[in-house]
Amino acid sequence: MEAVSLWGLGVVALACAVAVFACDSMARATFALLGSLVCVGGVVFVLGLPYLGVVTVLMMVMEMVVMAVFMVAYMMNPAGLMPMSMLHNKRGALGISAAVFASLTGAVFLVDWPQRRGSPPRDTTFQVGKALMGGQMLTMVVLGFVLLATMVAATVLALHRGRYDRLGDDLDRCPARDPAGGGVGR
């Protein structure tokens, strides 16, 4: 049963991944990619990491829907009206992807995988949490700050208006002058 669902999910994930490059519509390509990623989440789930599997599905759906908005907005296929292709630099890309695929697949067979010692824990979610919040705590805290700093910096760079534009030279204008009104009257 597990083997069947694992293979099934793997095949669907690959098929969706191929569809990403075969589709001529940005919306279809985006959601083919989402289908592939959801299958990857399913694979992780079947492999005995339910938390990571379901969270992968959750985050990927949110991420790809937001991504669809930007992909449709910025790509050369406005509103899906003109056929487009996801293939660029065909020869170079083909070489690179073939090399990466071959080396990764080769690694799977060449690496001397260790034998399992002991039995898997009952609740793998707890183990993941302990690994992230115990041994890797410093990594996670640093990562969190880096991500937050990136988000704030990107927002600051993207905005052409600062607080002096909103609140006036003495920062005392109330309510702020915004292109679109907010919900709490600031």
Place this chain on the structure above:
Amino acid sequence: MVEAGRWWTVLLAPALLLAGALLAVAADTCAAAQHAGRRPSLGAVGRRLLEVPRLLTAQPRTLPAADRLLWRLGVLIVPAAAVLSVLVVPFGHRGVADLSVGLVWFNAMEVLTWAGLWLAGWGPNSVFSLVGGYRFVAQGLAYELPLMFALISAATGAQSLRLADIVAAQQGLWFVVWMPVGFLVHLAGVLAFAFLGPFAYPAGHDLAGGVLAEASGVDRLLLQAGRWLWLTAGAAMAVPLFLGGGNGPVLPAWAWSLLKTLAVLGLLVYGLRRVPVVRADRYVELAWVVLLPLTLVQVLAVALVVLVRQGG
């Protein structure tokens, strides 16, 4: 205490969900009649439900250059995700599946609605539908994070993502008593992912129906059903999360689950007509400036209580 049910619960859970959704529609019809100054009657409810056979037999609208595949996919995802979400919700002491990450499963299924509604908006190749789909994504960015922290506060209180453990942790004191912010934010989130009442913005009248603008026949039926199924699923989820699940005196556990679910559902249906529709750009500010800090403080308070309890 809560255990996975037999195979027939897989059929029973969607049937119960559908019955709850039909009840909600009936209650909403009565509320609408009262709102309009008419006497609520069975006839009005019947007329509203006649919409189902009418939509089933209606000729579907065909549109030029519609992306049928994505459209159908989106229309199917909304009700299907609602049904999948209740598989982990315990009914009394029994659930269809006793997943160790039931809470995250519910959240993931709820987020699938984002994809479903965006696709349902994109598919018909019509401006109004598309704007409706984008409106839902904007609304999603607003309601999702406070909702996630509301769910996290319940999980923190029980120190588990398994709904059975969350119910077991509420023996004696329901979570709604010491997590009122989480409960209210969850209810707001339910209305938001059901895009009903104050959160009907993606399907607004100002937009000729938004995501529903071009949907006809079975497509329209599935999208409308998805809204009410989600409302019911969200109400059913509030019971194990905040209202002690099947815990209660005298009556059997399943009866308590049913009563509590119906009470929450009734409250939600009552609320549908009490609050005006909120624009996503207004709600996003409220959600991020007011609700998000509030839910964060709620999670902090719960975490401190759990720590003190463990220490003492």
